Amino acid sequence: MTLPPYARLLGVTLELVDGMPEIVMPFGQHVVGRPGFLQGGAIAGLLEVAAVAALRHALAGEGAGIKQINGTVEFMRGGRDHVTRAGGEIVRLGARVATVATTAWQDDGARPIATARMNYLIERAGG
Structure with a gap:
């Protein structure tokens, strides 16, 4: 699966957990905001990478392109x-538009540090 280019800048890796993609971002100087804490843009970027991974996983084999329309963090x-x-979790997967809900957490998945809802335009082959 191909992730957005800035995924490399965030240092993220992709893991499959119960067959679904999960994005893992290590803490380091490249994502520091105030001392000891993540920068908000790094968190938002992580959420976007998770949304792209979930959507590409759902569209696997279709050869469809995706472009972000908007997002709220x-x-x-x-x-x-x-x-x-x-x-990420696909909320809606239509013929031309998809909505993805994403969650970021650290120690406990039930205690998210941030969530996002993102909408994508789907460009299917031949469509």
Whole structure:
């Protein structure tokens, strides 16, 4: 699966958990905001990478292109100096538009540090 180019800048890796993609971002100087905490843009970028991974996983084999239309991020608590994980769930997968909900967490998946809802334009082959 191909991730957006800035995924490399964030240092993320992709893992399959129960058959679904999960994005893992290590803590380091490249994602520091205030001392000991993640920068908000790094968290938002992680959520977007998770949305792209979920959508590409759902569209696997179709050869469809995707372009982000918009996105909204909710920051719930500060991301500390720990590994951060994110996963996405397809809310709607239509013929031309998809909506993906993503969540980022650190120690406990039930205590997210941020969530997002993102909409994508789907460019299917021959369509």
